[in-house]
Amino acid sequence: MRLLVLGGTEFVGRAVVEAAVARGWRVTVLNRGRHTVTQAGVVSLRGDRTAPDGLAALSGRSFDAVVDTWSWAPSAVTASASLLSSVAGSYAYVSSRSVYAWPAPRGAAEDAPLVPPSDDLADYAGIKRAGELAAIEHFGDRALLVRAGLILGPQENVGRLPWWLTRIARGGDVLAPGPASLPLQYVDVRDLAEWTLDALAAGLGGAYNLVSPPGHATMSSLLAACADATGASAALRWADPEPILDAGVEPWTDLPIWLPPGETHDAMHTSDVSRALATGLRCRPVAETVADTWAWLRSIGGVAPQRDDRPPLGLDPDTEAALLKRLT
Template sequence: MPISRRDLIKLGALAGALGLTARPGLLRADTPAIKPLRILILGGTGFIGPHQVRYAVARGHQVTVFNRGQRQADLPGGVEHLNGDRDKGDLAALKGREWDVCIDNPTSTPFWVRDAAKVLKGKVKQYMFVSTISVYADNGTPNADEDAALAKYTGRNVMKETRDSLRANMALYGPLKAACEFEARKQFRGTATIVRPGLIVGPGDPTDRFTYWPVRLAQGGDVVAPGDGSDPVQVIDARDLTEWMIRLAESRTFGVFNATGPNYTMSMAALLHGIRATTTAGATLHWIPTTFLAEQKVSPWSDMPVWIPAQGDSAGFGQRNIGRALATGLSFRPLATTASDTLAWFKSLPAERQAKLGSGLTPEREKTLLDAWKAKAAG
């Protein structure tokens, strides 16, 4: 059964974005912070963690990462590594320690927040929780801000939900993240910072949700593009997100912030033309109407990454208000930089990884779709 757009939206924004314009006040990574911090990062070896660690170390901070130790990451020397398993309540390595800030990257289950608080409450001056724009109950209103209603958990016991139950039912993702936010504000009252990213993109992205486009456009030829190009989209480069988060820690900024970009309405056409301009392959974009894509069972977000039609209950999906984050210094690197760096990173991966993108159309399906569209247009 095809997934509905409403369900897709609730599952989709696992979180964002691409910098398109530089903003005043962007701090160089090699500029020492005024006051070095002791930073604890829960996770630290996934997608955004290494970007956080590298920027924080370059700014002169002392960084500790806490995770299961099962994933390797290229982290700078001098970073302290602590191990434990939050699924099993094993946070013993954190006991008796103090940090200026804790950044919680991987948490999607509220009991992880509760258990972290048992060890860290009163031991950290700021708790920063990485949430998602998927926490919102509704995506139909353009320019909605952080005060919009959140998704509600309707299960039996939110503290009994685990990563396994989430994997089995991804419809829980938004409600569980919203419940995590509630627990964070409850446990770290007055010292919590909630960051709600949109689609996070750039070097290191394991999902290929954005990577598909630089890779595909660099290949050239006839390229399927979704809709008429006017649908707004939002994304955030992982480096823009994480560097801004470290600066929030330096300034001890609390509150709730949507974190995606750019700082103006960007259309799907602007995104794809901007990416295409970084290549010399001469790709030809074929904009195929939303109705025809639906008839051909081409899914927004997965088959056509980044894109969700700006219609009905998804009219506001690509237009979240980010005014609060901009006011605290969220800044964006150029789209060309993100696209070029992402492509270069992807080309550095092993051949078997490059052979199959995690998102987007396969070459065979794209050709079939283009042939069907041309036949319809000619008939």
């Protein structure tokens, strides 16, 4: 397979490139050159998709498939899909479950109501939906819409799992937001990459929710895996949601990954993924995702890269200490 990856040097794009190279595919990447392509044999092209001539390096080239991880102005997806529609076999757009009208109902499948498209960069759901429509406009049923949810794993540059690993590695009493049995739904970035390449090779099109089955992990199994991976002498202090919320702690941002039981949790962690499972999605155990992420963190000195378009995550140590003291 001749694969073009638009991006290809960070998190999802990098995982796709690594998986494709491991399969022996011929891989080309197009990006702005802010990060170096490290995989041997990959053809690296430069181009800024927001510039008028940003796709010029693709002139005269053809591909069996394209993977596009773009998260911003949908005009960039329109431009690339338009240019490539006659020279590429299929187009995988890594979208988001955010495209479902909020709040997505419990157990929502791919036919749940969608948000309207938008070109307002402040409307993440709207621009992702606009990107989907751009891919469909130019590739039709050759467009594969990968509606990812929470993505974890090595190379994560958002800071969710790295924050938990770093915090637990410090040891001591750790605020553990409950209930401990709270089910989580996420996808390891490598599992997302492998499924996407399998789907492209099989000629699949249309929309797929791309996360693990609901309850693939729980808050307890996730944090226990963090403790095991780091070998830290941390004591998980489980707390009910109410005192955490009453203290002004923000779910998802102050305590990454965690959402208390209720409508928001159901929208994020109960997606119907039967369609992806039926087409070969395989999800590795949470302990493997956590251990491999910790090994990667240690290999780079313990400080994870941070996307410049996302704020840092995690609970302030003083806030955590004060809350733990009140819970005693």
